[in-house]
Amino acid sequence: MEYKKILKRKKLKITPKRIAIINYFLKKDKYATPFDVWIYLKKNFKKIGLPTIYRNLEEFEKIGILTKIKGEENRFYYGICKMLNKKHHHHIICTSCHKISDFELCNFEQIKGEIEEMTNFEIKEHQFFLKGICKDCKEGGVNEKI
Amino acid sequence: MEYKKILKRKKLKITPKRIAIINYFLKKDKYATPFDVWIYLKKNFKKIGLPTIYRNLEEFEKIGILTKIKGEENRFYYGICKMLNKKHHHHIICTSCHKISDFELCNFEQIKGEIEEMTNFEIKEHQFFLKGICKDCKEGGVNEKI
DNA sequence: ATCTAAATAGAAATAATTTCTATTTAGATA
DNA sequence: TATCTAAATAGAAATTATTTCTATTTAGAT
Ligand SMILES: [Zn+2]
Ligand SMILES: [Zn+2]
Ligand SMILES: [Zn+2]
Ligand SMILES: [Zn+2]
Numbered sequence: 303m304e305y306k307k308i309l310k311r312k313k314l315k316i317t318p319k320r321i322a323i324i325n326y327f328l329k330k331d332k333y334a335t336p337f338d339v340w341i342y343l344k345k346n347f348k349k350i351g352l353p354t355i356y357r358n359l360e361e362f363e364k365i366g367i368l369t370k371i372k373g374e375e376n377r378f379y380y381g382i383c384k385m386l387n388k389k390h391h392h393h394i395i396c397t398s399c400h401k402i403s404d405f406e407l408c409n410f411e412q413i414k415g416e417i418e419e420m421t422n423f424e425i426k427e428h429q430f431f432l433k434g435i436c437k438d439c440k441e442g443g444v445n446e447k448i
Numbered sequence: 449m450e451y452k453k454i455l456k457r458k459k460l461k462i463t464p465k466r467i468a469i470i471n472y473f474l475k476k477d478k479y480a481t482p483f484d485v486w487i488y489l490k491k492n493f494k495k496i497g498l499p500t501i502y503r504n505l506e507e508f509e510k511i512g513i514l515t516k517i518k519g520e521e522n523r524f525y526y527g528i529c530k531m532l533n534k535k536h537h538h539h540i541i542c543t544s545c546h547k548i549s550d551f552e553l554c555n556f557e558q559i560k561g562e563i564e565e566m567t568n569f570e571i572k573e574h575q576f577f578l579k580g581i582c583k584d585c586k587e588g589g590v591n592e593k594i
Numbered sequence: 595a596t597c598t599a600a601a602t603a604g605a606a607a608t609a610a611t612t613t614c615t616a617t618t619t620a621g622a623t624a
Numbered sequence: 625t626a627t628c629t630a631a632a633t634a635g636a637a638a639t640t641a642t643t644t645c646t647a648t649t650t651a652g653a654t
Binding site: 313315317319320350354357358 | 599602604
């Protein structure tokens with residue numbers, strides 16, 4: 303598990319629950335709410351609190367293991383980030399099955415300067431937020447869930 | 449008020465509160481939570497409910513008058529969209545004063561196809577999410593609030 | 595095997611958002 | 625201008641998401 307290395311590097315202890323959370327996202331490969339994660343983990347950990355989930359998801363986002371996104375309703379979702387290398391990249395979400403993929407191609411730098419001039423802002427950070435339909439869903443694929 | 453026209457076109461009634469909400473955002477020119485809006489409108493409308501604010505902000509987002517964004521904490525913010533024409537555009541937010549500006553320059557189409565190939569997604573929608581520092585803040589400008 | 599700081603459980607508080615019903619009102623129409 | 629109706633609102637309450645707190649447990653260092 304490459305993710306363990308990251309936890310170590312970031313001085314986070316490797317607990318069974320943390321591993322389970324990461325595995326959940328790896329297996330599911332789709333975005334999920336803290337509540338979703340909780341419901342699932344409860345199968346294997348009779349005693350697990352929702353605050354534990356919230357705390358860990360937040361930490362995982364900080365260290366780049368997860369990305370946090372605004373779902374269609376007023377809730378936040380998390381999805382796993384497969385690009386553990388530090389490289390610049392963005393994510394795309396399937397509006398049908400909520401799968402998340404990442405990609406590195408980015409041409410934002412080309413227009414950054416011009417936008418800065420036009421808006422009088424100094425740009426510090428950019429994110430692409432892409433939505434689409436994944437191949438599986440396009441082909442009417444089954445929507446296997448965890 | 450160009451915004452009135454939009455309300456009419458969208459069959460929304462023009463009520464004093466709706467006008468006040470739009471004016472609030474126009475004058476403030478920064479993003480705000482429903483709660484912020486409520487506190488402000490209460491000055492002029494002794495009787496105004498928070499649900500009214502929520503309802504209207506949501507409607508305004510639907511018709512393109514406002515944009516909804518995820519703030520630094522777990523809350524949603526709204527900012528006014530000055531580009532009432534239907535043209536494709538994006539927004540940039542000042543992390544210091546929360547001002548929102550819009551701009552039309554976008555080169556995403558150039559890489560869209562390649563991303564679709566690489567990810568096997570059919571891209572339906574893209575948003576840029578930019579953060580930066582506005583000119584006023586860079587110059588240590590006063591942070592006049594409404 | 596022992597120790598300590600970090601992680602967790604569990605309960606409770608807080609805060610955001612939505613729902614519901616009775617009342618009011620914008621704007622259409624006569 | 626007066627009347628009417630669907631849309632908008634108030635106000636209270638419910639629901640849901642998220643955070644905080646304290647006592648207890650545990651990972652990993654020694
Ligand atoms: Zn899909
Ligand atoms: Zn980029
Ligand atoms: Zn600013
Ligand atoms: Zn664009």
